[in-house]
Amino acid sequence: MEKTSIDRAFEILDLLDEGSPTVSPDEISAKLDLTRSTTYRYLRVLCNAGLLVQLSRGSYSLGPRIVELERKIQISxxxxxxxxxxxxxxxxxxxxxxxxxxxxxxxxxxxxxxxxxxxxxxxxxxxxxxxxxxxxxxxxxxxxxxxxxxxxxxxxxxxxxxxxxxxxxxxxxxxxxxxxxxxxxxxxxxxxxxxxxxxxxxxxxxxxxxxxxxxxxxxxxxxxxxxxxxxxxxxxxxxxxxxxxxxxxxxxxSGPGNIHDPLGSVSHDGELLGSLVEHL
Incomplete structure (x- = not known):
């Protein structure tokens, strides 16, 4: 199955973990086989969405939107x-x-x-x-x-x-x-x-x-x-x-107003996903 732009965006997020708290554009390009221009396009959209933050020139880490989403899942x-x-x-x-x-x-x-x-x-x-x-x-x-x-x-x-x-x-x-x-x-x-x-x-x-x-x-x-x-x-x-x-x-x-679709909660972040689809 061909990967979508959203698949690629989340692959970039998956590169970050305890052992690799930051990532550079060159690392992203090499690991995901992306061109330099495509890599920067993804980085720009992810930073605009708050999912990544640029710490310094050529160094990116997970952004504050991750904390916001964690709070949402804790309460919803x-x-x-x-x-x-x-x-x-x-x-x-x-x-x-x-x-x-x-x-x-x-x-x-x-x-x-x-x-x-x-x-x-x-x-x-x-x-x-x-x-x-x-x-x-x-x-x-x-x-x-x-x-x-x-x-x-x-x-x-x-x-x-x-x-x-x-x-x-x-x-x-x-x-x-x-x-x-x-x-x-x-x-x-x-x-x-x-x-x-x-x-x-x-x-x-x-x-x-x-x-x-x-x-x-x-x-x-x-x-x-x-x-x-x-x-x-x-x-x-x-x-x-x-x-x-x-x-x-x-x-x-099954209570009133609840959505049975397990992906229904994504609708609360439709603006974010819409932005990714539109710009990627």
Whole structure:
């Protein structure tokens, strides 16, 4: 599929991260195979939109519009809103644990929110799960429980495209093995992994669904493997919490004035997208 101007604009934004906080026109031209004039045209539009800012001659970083958009999503995103309301109480049900909300984005999973339970004398769990941090769809309970609930056709497509990564993750060397593994997780309604990212910690996850029954995220409780409660009790609690989250989300999305299209929120920034389309 041929890339659009908006695709290219976001590719420029994707060049910026913790390891590369700034980027130069020459780097953009080389990495994205753009001419110098086209590169400067993109930079001009992105700077005008506030998505980039020029720090000095030949040095650009993410702009203030990113902060504004983050605030908008914090106050308007339905999943974040439901999480803010129900996660604190849910987290407190199991002391010395952390509750994590994740969302599906393409072939990656994003951490949207985390909530520490009320702690006893023990030190709190410290996790590398900051909001916005993406991680693999094939690793960890939070991802696997989402993966298992994707439509069969999408699972098959993922296997054909990422078979080696799926095999390395221990999810099956063949389509049949992979499908059976996913069916088992889906049937159970939860997924438990131990020590995937940090030794000594267990993760118990259950899926979150939208009003059409499509999986869009997961709710995960992370705790030490030596926790006093049984796996069955913990799994039931997470499964019930995720089901409650799904109902709350569906009720919010079906309320008056709400838009069911997940891309509907983009309309609030129609001026920005219109500017990109018009000028690129």
């Amino acid at each position: 995103d339905p999943m974040t809103s439901v999480g803010n309301r129900i996660m604190p109480e849910t987290a407190r049900r199991v002391p010395n644990s952390v509750l994590i909300l994740c969302g599906l984005w393409g072939d990656r999973v994003l951490c949207l929110r985390q909530e520490n339970s009320n702690l006893s004398d023990k030190m709190p769990l410290r996790l590398m799960r900051a909001r916005g941090l993406p991680f693999s769809l094939f690793k960890g309970a939070a991802s696997l429980v989402i993966l298992a609930n994707l439509p069969p056709a999408r699972l098959k497509s993922l296997f054909l495209r990422s078979g080696s990564e799926i095999s390395e993750a221990g999810l099956g060397k063949s389509w049949t093995e992979f499908r059976r593994r996913m069916q088992a997780i889906k049937k159970a309604g939860f997924c438990i992994t131990v020590g995937t990212f940090e030794s000594g910690l267990a993760a118990i996850s259950a899926p979150i669904f939208n009003g059409e029954g499509a999986v869009i995220g997961s709710l995960t409780r992370i705790l030490t493997r030596s926790h006093s409660e049984s796996d069955d009790e913990l799994a039931r609690d997470v499964r019930d919490a995720a089901a409650h989250f799904s109902r709350e989300l569906q009720a919010r999305m």
